[in-house]
Amino acid sequence: MRKFLKDEQHFVRMATLFLVGLFLFLIARVFFVPKDFYEYGHFRAGALADNAARPMGFAGREACESCHPDVAEARKGSRHDAIACEACHGALAKHADDPGSLKPTLPDGKKICLVCHRQDVAKPKAFKQVNPQEHMGSEPCNACHKPHHPEMA
């Protein structure tokens, strides 16, 4: 019988090596690809739980108000009512978990207000802004305005 190619043996050897390699690859793949890899798509489904497992820094307004309902009550109707506690008081999830472990520090009555209320042309026109030098000189803001109820009486 006429041979298909002159050096057929070479091709047989190469093909065998290739098939063995492919077989080993498929076996290795079964072991290496995590079981949940294609559960939702081309990624590991467990990564969702990994992302969800991060510890929290901010406790959230509800957590604050569950222990401090008096403050929540006092802030009702204030112009600052919509602002969450931790916007000024900082991240306090540790304090919410164990109040003794982290004591919140009182924000600086001169600096904290200016974080928002310092005059800038890029701020929306309707937003209350002050030039600190003209408005109060060296007085701290909380000499006149209560941060939880900033309206003047």
Added chain:
Amino acid sequence: MGIDRREFLKSTGKLVLLTSAAALAWDSLIAGRPEAAPNYKLQDHWWGFAIDIEKCIGCGNCVRACKTENDVPLEPYYFRTWVERYHVLGGNIEHPEVDSPDGGYDGFPPRYKPGDGAKNFFVPKLCNHCAHSPCVQVCPVGATFESPDGVVLVDKTYCLGYRYCVQACPYGCRFIDPRTMTVDKCSLCYHRITKGLTTACCETCPTGARRLGDLKNPKDPIHDFLRNNKIQVLKPQMATGAKAYYNGLDGSVR
């Protein structure tokens, strides 16, 4: 120098045994993963984000809160969210002047004077959590993905730091964390939203300029926001399916 049959079988056997050993180790690794929040159902949510330019005062609360909450490196070039200040002079929307000192971490020192006829405003930026994200399409190992509830997340155990995604994101929302050399980006505070809380940036935003929204929840106020305002997304021509919806977005914003 050849390899005889005995030697070949020996090395192949070793490879097979070692492969199964690695597989066992991997199984034990993933068996220890924490469970997701028990009452959270992936298929019940589709997260989006509402940003109201007309309310942003550039205080930087969101930038600081994000860095605290997500342990983002404090150097001024690593951000999951940042705020830009635009200065558009004479209606020249092709060449706006944009600054973002430390991403707005310490707020914005006054820079422009009133009365020069320019339009000034702040633009908060973050991952747009695209429904068809370019960054996900280029990842060769499946380390970043669009979750079934509409959040673009990173699998830090899979990321090899190839940086294709950093280049692919048209919004510049990704960076390589210098401590792990893996990619990092806004996760929409996935650890908070799966537990019924809002993101750290929305929690601390004093004016409500940033709001998280669940587009699958018909009672979510984001639907009113989308209905009652003229909404735009960034770079709509790229068809990324961006879900960060802006109200009052100027034509100069890129």
